[in-house]
Amino acid sequence: MMILLGMPVIQIILFGFAITTEVKNAEIAVLDLSKDEATRKIVEAIEVSEYFHVAEYVHNTKDIDNVFRKGRIGLAIVFSENFYENLLHTGKAQIQLIADATDPNTATTLTNYATAIINNYQRQIVATGPVPYQIVPEVKLMYNPQMKGAYNFVPGVLGMILMLICAMMTSVAIVREKEMGTMEVLLVSPMKPIIIILSKAVPYFAISAVNLATVLLLAVFVLKVPVMGSLFWLILVSLLFIFVSLSIGIMVSTLTSKQMIAYLISGMVFMIPVMLLSGMIYPVENMPAILQWISHIIPAKWYIAAVKDLMIKGLGVQAVLKEITILFAMAAVITAISVKKFKNRLE
Amino acid sequence: MPAVDVKGLKKNYGKVIALRGISFSAEKGEIFGIIGPDGSGKTTLFRILTTLLVADEGTAVVDGFDVVKDYKEIRKRVGYMPGRFSLYQDLTVEENLQFFASVFHTTIEENYDLVKDIYSQIEPFKTRRAGKLSGGMKQKLALSCALIHKPAILFLDEPTTGVDPVSRKELWEMLKRLKNQGITILVSTPYMDEAALCDRIALIKDGRFLSIDTPANITAQFNQKIFAVRGLEMSRLLSDIRAFPAVKTCYAFGDSHHVTVETGQNELQESVQHALYLYLLFKGHTNVEIEKINPGIEDCFMELTKADVV
Incomplete structure (x- = not known):
């Protein structure tokens, strides 16, 4: 009932506010090798626009x-040396826009906005000066120079499939035992309840591991998305995420005794936020603060971020320590809750 | 030491009271029947005894172990067959039995002689999926699964509900044989006619035991004369009999109405019977038959529940 009444509210809010490909207040870095009047003006123009926030000067x-490795920055703007002088004397100056293209959509949007602001400035000085000045923005795409969508959705699909198989299937499988009455018979046996649960979870762990292998193989050989970083750590992080998802499934199974409800909970409460809030389809950075905050408690968000770093950007394990720690903490908390909530008896 | 010893069990589900204080004990090697209509608290009682539920009040000891404190010991020692079919529908007959044998750390071979009688009847279908079995065969399989680890005490919650009369009879014969092997059997049923097959029975209604005794003693305590009345229009007959002044109770029992009557001091049973007969003829009933019968468990149950209401 809560789900029936609550879902429209959540969805309309999600779709209305969060689900926009617009970029607002994206954090950028500026490397200003020339530090003159013109560069200052451009940076100012960028800073006052609602699209950007200069987070770092390098x-x-x-x-x-x-700064790109830290993952916070979506775009870096580099002014060449003697920018203003070049502009005045040769009528030409160069700006380099370096975008993080692991998410091609966001990268395109960011470079377009930045180019527009720079062109705007260019028009202003052309209007005041006698010479037709030209500022040439040169766009460079980090990590994904061909702007392949696959770079973005492979990690997302991984996160979603693992979540789907582990959380939904495990919860439904356990709840089915309750619904069929077999749980009743199993409980009245010397078998420890924890063993019952584990034996339900292990097959799905195996299936998920196979899925992980399939998706990775497809990604590398069919979609030509290379695994840039360490395969070992990629798999380890994935197994950790599978573990988190399994524990979510077990937790859901302790909450209800109806398969239908288990489907609804894992489908609506877990799957949709995973799709919408994990950054898989829509960048989390543009969402209202409250949704960003909610997105922090979604395990898939951290997992997808870690996979992007490890697989696409080819960063070392130290880059994803934060994600690993958070996933570990989530696994511990959720497992603790489900063990505590699991009953040796029927009620 | 009794096999099952229960003192003052009470259990509520929120506002619904399932058990209002139940005490009884079942001896080793007896078939103890718990007889009562749906919703009288039978399943709740069984779930408490099989450690699936915790009672609000009272204690229960099964095979010498407390159901709350030593629930792990009890789970090794009892066999439980829930009222609803609770096996894996998509496993075959044989796979189900194997599965439950392994759950109880045993093998089919080890205790085959115990389940042989029952299992041999469904063995021809051992490659069939359990969900595709008939009601009677499902129960036989469930009983085999509950027996595979040679339990000391067997809890059967309504094993004959939804089972055809022939299979019902077979099931009860099996219970007799299991009893002879020394297994204590607690069985619940809504069918009063099965009560006579138990060694001792407890009549349960609205979470309370009305009487605990052997079936013979319970019917012997029934101190009224009772008639079975048949006619063509059974429902009109029922209301007409109830309107007759000397009639104390009249209940519909399958193919006849069971009637108890008030007799005056010098009045003979037969004269009341005759008066009732004339009265019914006068009311326009045809083919009326009245015969004196021996009270059954159900008559006692009705009488006891009536006393309970007063």
Whole structure:
């Protein structure tokens, strides 16, 4: 009943506010090698626009790599040396826009906005000056130069499939035992309840592991998405995520004794937020603060972020320590809840 | 030490009271029947005894172990067959039996002689899926699964509900044989006619035991004369009999109405019977038959529930 009444509210809010490909207040980095009047003006124009927020000023090209690795920055703007001088004397100056293209949609949007602002500035100075000045933005796409959509959706699909198989199937399988009455007979046996649950979860763990392998193989050989980073860590993080999803499934199964409800809970309460809030389809950065906050408690969000870092960006394990820690913590908390909630008896 | 010893069990589900204080004990090696209509608390009682539920009040000891404290020990020692068919429908007959044998850390071979009588009847269908069995065969399979680990006490919750009369009879014969092997059997049923097949019975209504005794003693305590009345228009007959002044109770019992009557001091049973006969003829009933019968468990149950209401 709660689900029936609550779902429309949640969906309309999600679709209405969160689900927009518009970018607002994207965090960017600026490398200003020239630091003159023109660059200052452009940076100002960028800062005052509602689209960007300059989060970092870096001082050399190497730092750009570093800020991208942190994953917070979607775009870096690099002004070449002697920017204003070049502009005045040769009538030409260069700006480099470096975008994180693991999500091609966002990357395109960001570079378009930035180019528009720069063109705007260019028109202003052309209007005041005698010479037709030209600022040439040069766009460089990090990690995914061909702008392949697959780079974005492979991690997303991984997160969704594993969540679907583990959480939904496990919960439904356990609840089916309750509904069929077999749980009643199993409980009145020397078998420990925890063994009953584990034996329900193990097959789905195996299936998920096979799925993981299939998706990775397809990604590499059919979609040509390379595994840039360590395969070992990618698999380890995935197994951790499978574990989190399994424990979610078990937790759901302790909440209800009807298969229908188990479907609804894992489908509506877990799947839809995973699709919408995990950053798989729509960038989380643009969502209202409250939704961003909610997205933090979605395991898939952390998993997808970690897979992007490990697989697409090819970063080392130290880049995803935060994600790993959070997934670990989630696994611990959810397992603790389900063990506590699981009953040795019928009620 | 009794096999099952229950003292003052009470259980509520929210506002619904399922058990209002039940005490009884079942001896080792007897068939103890718990007889009562649907919703009288039979299943709740069984679930408490099989450690699936915890009573609000009272204690229960099964095979020497407390149902709350030592529930793990009890789970090793009892066989439980729930009222609803609770096996894996998509496993075959044989797979189900194998599965439950392994759940109880045993094998089919080890205790085959115990289930042989029952299992041999369904063995021809052992590759059939359990969900495709008939009602009687399902119960036989369920009984085999509940027996496969050689339990000391067997709890059967309505084993004959939804089972054809022939299979019902067979099931009861099996219970007799199991009893002879020393297994204590607690069985519940809504069918009063099955009561006579138990060693001792408890009549249960609205979460309360009305009487605990052997079936013979319970019917012997019935101190009224009772008639069976038949006629063509049974429902009109019922209301007309109830309107007759000397009639105390009249209940519809399958193919006849069972009637108890009030007799005056010098009045003979036969004269009341005759008066009732004339009265019914006068009311326009045809083919009326009245015969004196021996009271059954159901008559006692009705009488006891009536006393309960007063």
